[in-house]
Amino acid sequence: MKGAMLRKLPLMITCREFEDFLLDYMEGSLPTRQRRIFEVHLAICRECREYLAAYRETIELGRQAFEDPAANPPEDVPEDLITAVLAARGGDPKG
Template identity: 35%
Template sequence: MLMCRDLAEIASDYIDGELSGRQNLSVKMHLMMCKDCRTFIGNLRASTELLQAHSAGHPDEELLRRIDERVSEALKTRRPRDKDDE
């Protein structure tokens, strides 16, 4: 099963529609069960749209890479939650 940190690593590819059918299905199944990752994907989509709307055409790839790295790092250091919290 796809874990939150795994989703963070492929989130941009998911949003861009670049995942295989199997990977896409795994992400969708995870998102059905994980409120935090649904929020994360929503925020990532909004951030990408905002960058595109306020840039000279395409978002800076280096900036997007740094954002992805920081989000991935934040998810790695997130404290584990109890199942009752979800």
């Protein structure tokens, strides 16, 4: 019902169209007019508002997970790996 209504109103977009704008909106690359259209939809659509909030939280959770040192391999690199690099650098090129 809301979708049909939105399609008939000027300067209104549907949730699916909102989805298409989402990445550019978050990167701040939407032209002013499109950004305003996007924000009008955001103001009137509870589903898209909540979706966007959870989407942002998801990105943040991903970043936090990798910022944790425990997500990365130990900093003490095996000595044989260092030796192998130094020994191989003058050998047969791989690339």
